[in-house]
Amino acid sequence: MKTVRCSIIGFGAIGQGVAEVLLMKREYLESIGLDVRVVAVVDSKGATVNPDGVDLADCLARKREKGTVALEKLTGLEVIKSVEHELVIETTPTNIKTGGAGLQNMLAAFEMGRDVVTSNKGPLAMKYRELVETAKAAGCRFRFEATVGGSMPVINLVNEVLAGNNVRSIKGILNGTCNYILSRMIEEKASYSDILAESMELGIAETDPSYDVEGIDTACKLVILANAIFGLDATYRDVGVTGITKITPEALDMAYKNGHVIKLIGEVSRDRIHVAPRLVPINHPLAVGGTLNVASVDTELAGEITVTGKGAGSIETASAILSDLVAIYRDC
Amino acid sequence: MKTVRCSIIGFGAIGQGVAEVLLMKREYLESIGLDVRVVAVVDSKGATVNPDGVDLADCLARKREKGTVALEKLTGLEVIKSVEHELVIETTPTNIKTGGAGLQNMLAAFEMGRDVVTSNKGPLAMKYRELVETAKAAGCRFRFEATVGGSMPVINLVNEVLAGNNVRSIKGILNGTCNYILSRMIEEKASYSDILAESMELGIAETDPSYDVEGIDTACKLVILANAIFGLDATYRDVGVTGITKITPEALDMAYKNGHVIKLIGEVSRDRIHVAPRLVPINHPLAVGGTLNVASVDTELAGEITVTGKGAGSIETASAILSDLVAIYRDC
Known part of the structure; x- marks a missing residue:
């Protein structure tokens, strides 16, 4: 049995999801020889x-x-620097302007020789290359499947299962809130603002929905794919972004009558990173409804491979973190 | 650089696809430290x-x-027993009654201490447990992603990318010929026999189409999933099978008017392995058209994850064989 000591830095919905999944999966982890022991949990209060x-x-x-897990006044950074452990699970809130506390936490983890698994997009959308190189120089493992598409596997699918297959482009719906709003606007023939209000009531849209509806969240995910799969050195600033705020029920209706839906599609290739509303044929694999995410990977040998799944949810996102944890420690 | 000597046993469409893919990917394979050298190619003539x-x-x-690659009179079995190599790529035609030459080839390979990667469903649908145990006892690796869904990843997706996530069921369209026939019957409001004739002309259906249209091919793939993912010890005889030969254009039309398509759906769980035509809502991720394959994996933590891709094609299937080859030799 190998002991993996880890910290959970950030104890909001996803951090709590990780704790629940680790409780549920103790027996499974032991069955593959892993005793995963959380030695510290940190939130904004301690x-x-x-x-x-x-x-x-x-x-x-x-x-x-x-409202807090805190028993002592220690920050994430202090825990990372002072508590002995192998793995930092970084689940603090994303910040795409500076990379936020997450960026400092990850860099400190690598300096201390700790591996990192994260769901936090901000640092990867801002400083991907620096993070990957710091991890490599320190001999640390760094995995981040949960940053793109929640439980829908994309990064590990391409880099592992499709190994050897050149990827020409990836396009898809990477934001469940936008997909929900556009799907409901068609169903109800209702305006953007009406359905946005409904989405907020249901907790599907945030109180400040701009990060989702203006395409910023999708853009961050594309940057991570651009760097992790195409080997680029892109940041959020390299993405052309148009959101969904100007789409009318009339436009959706006209598209539908012609056999199409309008979806907020993110697309990334070696040459272009781009988010905008686009027409998708109704029977196309990308035409999924509700809050689903979908990604279509255009490969050299296997043609288009499309994967669909829940893009959000605390347990779903935590399951991607679990897969990364298992991938790091199972065979070594 | 590690040298991997391999044989290609079976040089029909898929065996030739493997040769083409190995020629295309020589540089990539070298870039990950592998010198893959084919030391023998065998077809039915030598x-x-x-x-x-x-x-x-x-x-x-x-x-x-x-019409043949033969330069000397040697069978696959003789090559496996007499030529020094590490990996047998087994791509002989499938035989679901006895397992055919493929079964003997695989067992002989393991006896000789050789790893096996295969696209050949028959042996796995008949003798899964014996094959896996023989491989294990001999310390050999045995991978078979290409047996289910061609280039559409299912087995490796579940066992690797979704590691730790209990799978409750898998359901999907695992036969492109049936999907093509049913999709075209709706589009053309044409009878089963008319579209079957069209499919034969296009080479999408075999001259003897019974293996596809009676659901046998789907059943074999389900057996492999049942064994490889759910850890069962099932064979083809454990599957309830109904094919598509009795579906009428009227039934398809009535379903369509009610927002549904009819698809030949295979479903596997711990309790049940079953193939039959079923109604699928038009906007459901399983409702893909043409010759596409699709599999929806119902997981404990991540909900439903659906993957769509080309289920057949020599290069596509060879790409799944390449992924398995890379997975075996990359990190060891």
């Missing part, structure tokens, strides 16, 4: 630390009751 | 053998001109 392993059920209960 | 590596372009040209 940390819980126990070198022998914190009680995750306690952490979840305390977070629910008191 | 073999070409060269311990230093045969000329694959020559083999392809000879096959095209003379």
